[in-house]
Amino acid sequence: MKNLLSLLMATSLLVACGQGGDDSAATAPQEPMLKGRMAIDEASYEGHLRTLSSDEFEGRGPASAGEEKTIQYLVEQYKAIGLKPGNGDSYVQDVPVVEITADPSTSATIKGSGDDLTLTYGEDYVSWTTRVQEEVNVTESELVFVGxxxxxxxxxxxxYDGIDVTGKTVIVLVNDPGFATQDDAVFGGNAMTYYGRYTYKYEEANRQGAAATIIVHKTEDAAYPWSVVESSWIGGKFSLQTENDNADKLAIEAWIQEEDARTLFDRAGLSFDDMKAAAAKPGFKAVSLNQTFTSTIKNSFKKLVSRNVVGVLPGAKKPDEYFLYMAHWDHFGVGAPINGDNIYNGALDNATGTAGLLELAEGFATGKPLERSMVFLAVAAEEQGLLGSKHFAENPTVPLNKVVAGLNMDGLNYYGATKDLEVVGFGFSELDSYLERAASNEGRYLVPDQNPEKGYYFRSDHFELAKFGVPMIYPGAGIDHLTLGKEYGQKKADDYVKNDYHQPSDEVKDDWVFDGAISDLRLFYDVGLMIANSGDWPNWVEGNHFRKIRDQSMQ
Ligand SMILES: [Zn+2]
Incomplete structure (x- = not known):
């Protein structure tokens, strides 16, 4: 039902676009614009994909020998395609990162309301700091529940209304009140919003002046089990390097298991369930747990430089306005062996997107000149927390308010052409209508995210540009297989998540076929083509969090 509603909304959006002024894409002649378009070369796509995901490229880990090969390959391809350097006279933008490894022998002590309570690292909670310091301390910092x-x-x-959390440790719930209430009128209902992501929780608590932030983990709310938190938080983690070594960031970022959080509430004489329910309602007031948090993190760190690769195809009429295509080139590199294989090839994630990026660049470079410019951005260190795209957004090589819109690719179809195409974050921006038009020209149809509660829109690189207001569309893959139907497509998509996602087995398999990726790339191409040859400035839809940011950036 929800899907149907979203589709209806998209249809009315199309109609709304058609009522726009002279610049409206919907009023422009459609057919001629898409005539003579690229035939994306399947063999060439497959070649890039096989090369980038080969063992020789060592899983494309950040700041590794595999990175060196990848960057060389991408720069060579950009040159051969005829792209201009996108960062001054260079194709490369340095991304200074730091790998911070916390000593796992750390612990945390809760004081007040009875005997001291010790939380065991890994078992009860995990913590980290982005501060590049050998030792970070939080001492007897008041615990406050901020819903x-x-x-x-x-x-x-x-x-945070009515409470000053400066120097305090905030305890916060993951996800948002919409998920808790399943009320579509509140924070998008079941679908996770930007406010539901853990990254937002830390950022906001830091803006509020908190010393430490502890997120309460619950599998359904977070959309992943504690084991994922554990495996991704224990051991080395990357952050961007900053001039002040992240001294202005939270001292401690932590997660706690829900049962341990319950203990803290019990000790304060509060019911966790009641407080959680109250937090989902308007007018919630933050409350002190009358206890303090004390913890020390001992760090070792390594400063490294990874690299984005950026090329530009200058437009003929409006070269200072851009459409941007992006894909992350990195994966996990060489790591712990699984079934005797220690190379995390990242074939689907994201050699497919990177190969697609090269094909799109080639297609536009060999096609008719465009009015606006095109940026092709291969970003680094996505798997380490969207770091390459974050660095680009904070240090853009072209002004972000001149980037009309963009499209991100992170994982393309490997099981054959489909009638449908999933759009993650469907309904967020007016870009949907362009993709809708491209799809219907091919007799295909769009479907909204199949798992909006997982917040995938906020988990890949386009999000870092969206945070600065740039309208970004993030298509996934379809499942409605041309000849074998939806069940087949769904099974293939599920199989990948179950068996290969973030595993050394994410490799090009014998049964992979590429016509699906090629037909999706044609749609991605059409979206860029329509926008690059128009005067359109598609925006976020009314009420979307990013719209105000965009509007302000345009002034
Ligand atoms: Zn990815």
Whole structure:
């Protein structure tokens, strides 16, 4: 039902676009614009994909020998395609990162309301700091429960209203009140919003002046089990290097298991369930747990440089306006062996997207000149927390308010052409209508995210540009296989998640076929083509969090 509603909304959006002014894409002649378009070369796509995901490229880990090979390959291809350097006279943008490894022998002590309570690292909680310091301390910092930790002025919701958390340790729930209530009128209902992501919780708590932030983990709310938190938080983690070594960031970022959080509430004489329910309602007030948090993190760190690769195809009429295609080139590199294989090839994730990026660049470079310019951005260190795209967004090589819109590719179809195409974050921006048009020209149809509660829109690189207001569309793959149907496509998609996602077995398999990726790339191409040859400035839809940011950036 929800899907049907979203589709209806998209249809009315198309109609709305058609009523726009002279610049509206919908009023422009459609057919001629798409005539003579590229035939994306399947053999060439497959060649890039096989090369990038070969063992020789060692899984493309950041700042590794595999990175060196990848960057060389991409720069060679950009040159051969005829792209201009996108960062001054270079195709490369340095991304300074730091790998921080916390000593796992750390612990945390809760004081007040009875005997001291010790939380065991890994078992009860995990913690980290982005501060590049050998030792980071938080000492007897008051624990405050701030509900979902959301400050959303556009909907008049502020969990920090009336409380000063400077120097305090905030305990915060993951996800958002919409998920808790399943009320579509509240924070998008079941679908996770930007405010539901853990990264937002830390960022907002830091803006509020907190010393430490502890997110309460619950599998359904987070969309992944504690084991994922454990495996991704224990051991080395990367952050961007900054001039002040992240001294202005939270001292401690942590997660706690829900049962341990319950203990803290019990000790304060509060019911966790009651407080959680209250946090999902408007007018929630933050409450002190009358206990303090004390912890020391001992770090070792390594400063490294990874690299984005950026090329530009200058437009003929409006060269200072851009459409941007992006894909992350990195994966996990060489790591712990599984079934005797220690190379995390990242064939689907994201040699497919990177190969697609090269094919799109080639297609545009060999096609008719465009009015606007095109940027082709292969970003680094996505798997380490979207770091390459974050660095690009903070240090853009072209002004972000001149980037009309963009499209991100992270994992393309490997099981054959489909009638449908999933759009993650469907309904967020007016870009849907362009993709919708491209799809219907091919007799294909769009479907909204199949798992909006997982917040995938906020988990890949385009999100870092969206945070600065740039309208970004993030298509996934379809499942409605041309000849074998939806069940087949769904099974293939599920199989990948179950068996190969972030595993050394993410390799090009004998049964992989590429016509699906090629037909999807044609649609991605058409979206860029329509926008590059128009005067359109598609925006976020009314009420979307990023719209105000965009509007302000355009002034
Ligand atoms: Zn990826």
């Amino acid at each position: 979902y930790g959301i400050n959303a002025p556009e909907v008049g919701w502020n969990d």
